[in-house]
Amino acid sequence: MKAADIVQQLDLEDIHIVSVVGSGLSKASGMPTFRGKDGLWKTYSALDLATPQAFKKDPNLVWNWYKWRMQALLTAKPNPGHDALVKLEKMGLSLGIITQNVDGLINFGNSSEHIVEIHGRIRYAHCTKCDHIQRWDSHEYAVADDSLLYCPYCKDALLRPDVVWFGESINPKHLQKAMNWIERSTIMLVIGTSGTVYPVANFPHIAKQQGTTLIEFNVTRTPLTPICDYFMRGPSEQTLPKFVDALLSKKV
Ligand SMILES: [Zn+2]
Incomplete structure (x- = not known):
């Protein structure tokens, strides 16, 4: 109509x-869809990666996937x-x-x-321990493969993407x-x-x-x-x- x-x-x-x-x-x-077309993420689906269990098991893998998505987002208008x-x-x-x-x-x-x-908001990350939230949508974070993000206050506590994962409320x-x-x-x-x-x-x-x-x-x-x-x-x-x-x- x-x-x-x-x-x-x-x-x-x-x-x-x-x-x-x-x-x-x-x-x-x-914006890329959840499933990547290129070789790197071809075999994964969002269900493998966007869950609290996946993050607990392999935070590097989950963060690398979010970094890959962030690289596309950095140029999206x-x-x-x-x-x-x-x-x-x-x-x-x-x-x-x-x-x-x-x-x-x-x-x-x-x-x-x-x-x-x-x-939630992919451009933000929150601490797995305290209330700290920060942006991470910069080139510096997005290209740094295999480096985890830590809370500046709790030091040893990991930051995680500030999004609602499968199974979360x-x-x-x-x-x-x-x-x-x-x-x-x-x-x-x-x-x-x-x-x-x-x-x-x-x-x-x-x-x-x-x-x-x-x-x-x-x-x-x-x-x-x-x-x-x-x-x-x-x-x-x-x-x-x-x-x-x-x-x-x-x-x-
Ligand atoms: Zn913290």
Whole structure:
């Protein structure tokens, strides 16, 4: 469906948008998928590496994989889809963004009040012992194979990527914040998510039940498509800016 036709049918007097974001949004920024195409990581899957057990068994292996991913991330830039979400936020139409992406490409500068990175942040590492958190997204760390990162305070305690691994729980504060936005939302944008990873896959269902209008942006239909009110087919770096511009042209 065309952006202008969708906007025509929305209640523009009462706009409170919550966005649910998946990996499709970052695809055009050149983010590698979990499984590496080159020889080094070909035989591993995320399930082998992104778990507390894997880290305990072989922290070097896990860190080397994250460093390989970080090298790609260091040159990745936000795409027009990310920019469109930032624009919505600046216009005061967005309650919040719930993203499954750990890449930090939705960039609000220093303010993070209106974004919940529900699966964590790959650019940060936290201490396995104390509360210390630090960035590690620099070339210096990313290329240093087989060197582990240690906490500057605990000395002998390892740092680990600040992401939610398989088998770990989502931060309850993040969940609470997300639910709060969903409860107050009138429109939910469902962007580039496969709709199969929980708890995020539940969010559109919860929003639907309370009467929120659902608009999906994806290259292909997903398990969420049947409950969405509108579907914009195509890469989200193209469809999302079109929708946001159409909305802002009516709203302003
Ligand atoms: Zn520490």
